[in-house]
Amino acid sequence: MVLVSGSGTNLQALLDATASGDFGVVAVGADRHGIEGLTRAGRVGVPTFVEQVSDHANRDEWDESLAVQIAAHKPDLVVSAGFMKILGPRVLAAFPVVNTHPALLPAFPGAHAVRDALAYGVRLTGCTVHLVDTGVDTGPVIAQEAVAVREGDDEETLHERIKTVERRLLVEVVGRMARDGWTVTGRTVRIGRTGE
Ligand code: GRF
Numbered sequence: 618m619v620l621v622s623g624s625g626t627n628l629q630a631l632l633d634a635t636a637s638g639d640f641g642v643v644a645v646g647a648d649r650h651g652i653e654g655l656t657r658a659g660r661v662g663v664p665t666f667v668e669q670v671s672d673h674a675n676r677d678e679w680d681e682s683l684a685v686q687i688a689a690h691k692p693d694l695v696v697s698a699g700f701m702k703i704l705g706p707r708v709l710a711a712f713p714v715v716n717t718h719p720a721l722l723p724a725f726p727g728a729h730a731v732r733d734a735l736a737y738g739v740r741l742t743g744c745t746v747h748l749v750d751t752g753v754d755t756g757p758v759i760a761q762e763a764v765a766v767r768e769g770d771d772e773e774t775l776h777e778r779i780k781t782v783e784r785r786l787l788v789e790v791v792g793r794m795a796r797d798g799w800t801v802t803g804r805t806v807r808i809g810r811t812g813e
Contacts (some may be wrong), residue, residue, distance in 0.1 A: 618644045618692035620700035626653025627698035627717055631791060632661055640795035644690040646683070648702045664690070670702065680705025687712060688698035696791060697749060698740040701728060704749060715794070717787045719779045721745060721761055726754035731776040740766050742775070744783040746790045748806060757804040760790050 619628050619642055628645060635641050645658035647666045658665045666686050670695070673679040684707040687695060697704070697716040704714060720730035722745040734742040743763040750756040764779050790808075799808045 618642065618646065618687060618690050618694075619658075619696045619698050620646045620648075621652065621654030621698055622648050622701040623654060623699050625657045625699065626679055626780060627651065627787055629785050630658050630788050631696065631698065632663070634792065638741040639792040640694075641653075643692055644687075646686060648700065652807065654699070670757065676705060680707045684708045687704050694791070694794060696787070698787065699769050701751060706751060709749060709751060714761050715746055715759065715790065716749045716754070716756070717783050718745045718747065719776060719783060721763065722747060722754055724757060731779065732772050735770065735772060735775060742766060742779065744779050744786060746787055748801065757801060757806050759799075759806045759808070760786055762786050768805070 619631055621628050632642055642663050645654060645663055647655050647665065647667050648669060650667050655665050655667070668679060668683045668686055670679045673682060683705070687708060688711060692712060694716040695708070695712045697714055708714070718726070718730060720734055721743045725733045725742070729743070729781060741763050743761060746756055746760045747754070747758045748756040762782050765783055766775060793808045797809045799806055
């Protein structure tokens with residue numbers, strides 16, 4: 618299942634890739650109403666739900682409620698694809714979660730990764746698919762790909778180029794994880810039946 622907060626182009630790439638037969642998207646969850654990500658799911662008949670923090674007394678209750686909603690769909694894997702909330706301990710204890718991030722972690726964690734990379738003046742940035750732990754973009758790295766910063770790039774142009782790479786990488790990683798399984802040893806994530 619996939620968690621989204623916005624336009625959902627990464628979600629769309631995953632939905633499109635279900636045609637490969639490696640995996641399906643059992644549900645899409647969001648932290649707000651009226652976003653394009655929910656429309657994309659609805660268009661192909663994938664069930665959706667919304668869990669807003671503001672509908673709960675506190676983050677703990679939101680976390681608990683989100684965990685219940687996710688569990689109802691019995692996912693093998695949760696994909697955070699542009700989900701802009703920090704997941705809580707209940708969700709993380711119950712499900713393996715992967716996230717896609719638009720920078721080469723551990724550089725530029727957080728919600729403004731592309732802006733921060735540009736402000737720093739790096740010539741090379743990229744994207745990271747990683748397992749989610751209780752920190753902010755600190756979980757074990759699964760896959761990364763570099764994207765060069767071009768002369769004249771602004772946050773939008775650079776982010777769009779990163780997202781083109783991000784969508785492909787995310788689909789590839791989720792496909793391999795679904796097909797072959799994975800093991801985690803410390804900070805190393807190995808995809809494959811034999812752990813190779
Ligand atoms: C992606 O770059 C993701 O890494 C970041 O937000 C963007 C989401 O894009 N956290 P989309 O909603 O999948 O189009």
